[in-house]
Amino acid sequence: MKKKLLFITLALIVFGLVGLGVLFSIVKEAPLIKQLLSKSSDSKAVTVAQLGEHASEEDCLVAYKNEVFDITWFISQHAGGLQIVSLCGQQADQFSSQHPGGSFEGPKIQGILKMSKVGTLKTE
Numbered sequence: 001m002k003k004k005l006l007f008i009t010l011a012l013i014v015f016g017l018v019g020l021g022v023l024f025s026i027v028k029e030a031p032l033i034k035q036l037l038s039k040s041s042d043s044k045a046v047t048v049a050q051l052g053e054h055a056s057e058e059d060c061l062v063a064y065k066n067e068v069f070d071i072t073w074f075i076s077q078h079a080g081g082l083q084i085v086s087l088c089g090q091q092a093d094q095f096s097s098q099h100p101g102g103s104f105e106g107p108k109i110q111g112i113l114k115m116s117k118v119g120t121l122k123t124e
Contacts, residue, residue, distance in 0.1 A: 044068075044119035048091075051121065055089025057082065061118070063091040064104055069116040091121070 046061070046068040054061035060072045071084070078084040080100065087095060096104040104113070 045122040046119045047122045051091070052089045057085050057088070060085065060088035062087050062089075063121040064093055064096070064113065066121045066123070067113070067117055068119040068121050069113050070118045071112070071116050074112055074116065 046063075048063075051061050051063055051068060054070075057075055058072065060070065060075060062069050062071055071088075075082070075084055092104070099109075101109065104110075
């Protein structure tokens with residue numbers, strides 16, 4: 001009985017470690033995770049044209065106060081649903097006052113933006 005219990009425990013540990021390895025290899029290939037793993041302290045300059053190339057639910061960059069954010073990961077969690085996709089690829093400053101939460105300056109939104117910053121907007 002003890003040998004069987006020990007064998008089952010070891011098998012669960014091995015399968016768990018293998019499962020974690022597979023999960024990590026899948027997760028680290030996700031665009032946001034790759035970006036976070038390779039993020040340097042220097043901000044990337046993003047042009048308005050480049051910003052416009054990231055205007056979909058699957059690839060969403062938004063500029064706010066001359067900073068650029070990849071909010072792709074947040075779209076599925078947005079309380080307003082897919083309305084946020086209309087901001088993808090754009091400068092969103094003018095929409096801040098229209099946000100139901102009052103503005104983009106609230107602590108929750110600022111936390112999301114802080115986690116999502118990928119660069120600065122290069123005005124041409």
